Amino acid sequence: MLYLYSPEQQDHYHRLLQEALPDWSVASWPQEVNTEAVTHVVTWKPPVNFFSRFPNLQVIFTLGAGVDKFLQRDDIPDHVTIIRLTDAGMAQQMTEYALYGLLHYQRQMDIYRRQQQAGIWQPQPTRLARNTRVTVLGLGQLGMQVAQNLAQLGYPVSGWSRQPRTIDNVRCVHGCAALDDLLKETDVLFSVLPSTTETQHLLNAQRLALLPKDAALINAGRGTLIDQDALLDLLNQQHLRFVLLDVFAEEPLPATHSFWQHPSVLITPHVAADTIPEEAVAQIAANMQALASGHPVQGMVDRHRGY
Known part of the structure; x- marks a missing residue:
């Protein structure tokens, strides 16, 4: 039965x-x-x-x-x-979610939103897909398809996993040492990693700081991946320009959390892929x-x- x-x-x-x-x-x-x-x-x-x-x-x-x-x-x-x-049916949705965050960053919608609120009419320099480096953390079934789909759209895509992977048109690396080097070459970091003992705070203060200034982070995996306090510090220091967060260490995200009102944070309630x-x-x-x-x-x- x-x-x-x-x-x-x-x-x-x-x-x-x-x-x-x-x-x-x-x-x-x-x-x-x-x-x-x-x-x-x-x-x-x-x-x-x-x-x-x-x-x-x-x-x-x-x-x-x-x-x-x-x-x-x-x-x-x-x-x-x-x-x-x-x-x-989740891979297509996850690609759409990643692409939304990626375009929000690449087309500088976060900057235009702040300009709108301040009444500022100021076109920003054009940024092409080929000049926006994307890294996908987690190359299982979902991450692999996201990486392939974004690469087909003309983005230079790298992928990171714990075990070796091979994906057409995607540069694949594995292991923690390779992750540190990869973060330094990433404009938009997208994570679909699961929650395991190895991924707990994988993105700690030290690793988050390796991302270039004005980089973006999209997390649709698990909230335990990120040291949320460290992420908030880097946002307040304006080291990171924009983050899109679908998952959190505690869900629902407490109403008093600083993420809710932060101008550089976009929040969704764990809906990246149903x-x-x-x-x-x-x-x-x-x-x-x-x-x-x-x-x-x-x-x-x-x-x-x-x-």
């Missing part, structure tokens, strides 16, 4: 899952079921101790790409396989078939790596 917990779109997901998996019995929270019969769960943001009720649980499918909250739980036994979404139900269910169904047949599965989580 497959059990679904997704209160915000429960009926929609239930219908899609039942259509995609006609040979499976699909039940939805809060429906009462024989908990011993549940072997697979599809869910996002389940409550505390949710998984403890299923003694024969084998696989958890998450309705998102990030799995840090799942790996922090104590109700998921080690033998249970966790499979995350690798795209499900899961598309139809594509998510198609991916889940394909992975269930792959599991059953012993074929490779996309999105299988390595708990040691954290993604």
Whole structure:
């Protein structure tokens, strides 16, 4: 039996899952079921101790790409396989989000906004895409596609990851030493990194300061990546010109946080890329078939790596 917990779109997901998996019995929270019969769960943001009720649980499918909250739980036994979404319509949205922030910086909309507020009519020098260096942090399924899409638009794109990667038309580097050198050559830094022990405050005060003066930062990965106090200091020093932040160390971002009113900060409420139900269910169904047949599965989580 497959059990679904997704209160915000429960009926929609239930219908899609039942259509995609006609040979499976699909039940939805809060429906009462024989908990011993549940072997697979599809869910996002389940409550505390949710998984403890299923003694024969084998696989958890998450309705998102990030799995840090799942790996922090104590109700998921080690033998249970966790499979995350690798795209499900998110790559296109993530590209759009990155491109919006990139154009906001390249076309100097942040400067024009301040000029508008001050009643100043002053054209700024033209900056072309080919003269705007972009670095993508995180070259998984989402980051790889963002990097490729931006490169196709004429931007010089570099990508950084922990492990070696090869992407057409993208300069790829890996390792912390390479990151430090890369930041010095970056005009717009875009992150889609997951939250792991290795990425915690990866962008600390020292690394953020390596970005050239008047560079921009776009974070659509996880808020724990950045030392927020250090970022605020660099903004106040006018070392960084503009930041677009979709994720934060604490969410929702507290109403008293300085980011809200800062003139160089643009905030969105963790909406850079939403899961598309139809594509998510198609991916889940394909992975269930792959599991059953012993074929490779996309999105299988390595708990040691954290993604």
